[in-house]
Each structure stands twice: as structure tokens, then as C-alpha cells.
Amino acid sequence: MLTAGSKIDERMPVWSALSELFLDTELQKEDHERIATVLAASPYSESKLEEILRFEVTPVLRGNMLSMAGVWSGFDEDWLREKLAPNIERRPFFRLGVFWMIRSHWKEVIREVIALRAK
Numbered sequence: 001m002l003t004a005g006s007k008i009d010e011r012m013p014v015w016s017a018l019s020e021l022f023l024d025t026e027l028q029k030e031d032h033e034r035i036a037t038v039l040a041a042s043p044y045s046e047s048k049l050e051e052i053l054r055f056e057v058t059p060v061l062r063g064n065m066l067s068m069a070g071v072w073s074g075f076d077e078d079w080l081r082e083k084l085a086p087n088i089e090r091r092p093f094f095r096l097g098v099f100w101m102i103r104s105h106w107k108e109v110i111r112e113v114i115a116l117r118a119k
Contacts, residue, residue, distance in 0.1 A: 008085050011052070012077065014042050015084050018053050019075045021102040021109070022061035032105065036112030046110055053106065056087040065101045 017038035020031065039049055060083045061075070
């Protein structure tokens with residue numbers, strides 16, 4: 001059984017990769033591939049990855065997409081750990097949609113994850 005600390009350590013590469021979807025930059029195909037490579041190497045199913053995106057990452061990082069001077073170079077990993085750790089396995093009673101501004105990127109990334117895992 002994973003301890004809280006080891007669960008966070010296991011999640012960090014996934015959180016870091018998913019956080020790129022919320023940067024104030026225009027993602028390219030190579031960005032999707034890089035993110036997908038990290039996610040494909042994780043122990044999480046595609047549905048669990050989407051759950052992590054929807055319920056752990058999106059609530060914390062979606063504000064960056066709305067900021068006039070949003071983060072564009074990458075989120076600090078210590079900051080991500082501090083902000084996202086409380087969301088592990090916390091799920092609202094209602095289902096939140098993937099933040100509309102990243103939906104098309106998410107579709108490309110998860111398609112690439114599936115292709116990488118099929119190899």
C-alpha cells in the first residue's frame with residue numbers, strides 16, 4: 001500500500017506533465033508527444049489520467065489560463081506538490097468538465113498515450 005508521500009511522489013511526473021496544458025503558451029505536436037510520453041510511462045489508466053486532470057490539476061491551474069500575465073515557462077514543482085497534494089483522491093459530488101480551453105490538447109495527448117502504450 002502506498003503512503004501519502006509515495007502517492008505524491010508517484011503523481012508528481014503526471015502532475016508536472018499535465019500542468020503544461022495550462023501554461024500561457026500555444027502547445028505544438030512535440031509538446032503533446034512529450035506530455036504523452038510521461039503519462040504513458042505512469043502506472044495510471046487513461047481514465048485515471050483524465051480523472052487526475054479533471055479533479056486534481058484543473059481546479060488548481062485553470063486560473064492561469066485566465067490570467068493576463070499567466071505562467072508560461074513552467075510551474076515550480078514544489079509549488080505544484082503543495083497545491084495539488086490536497087486534491088489526491090478528493091472528488092466533488094458533481095463531475096467537472098475538462099477546462100474548455102485545454103480540451104483539444106487533452107484529446108491529442110490521450111490519443112498519443114494510447115498509441116504509445118499499444119507499441
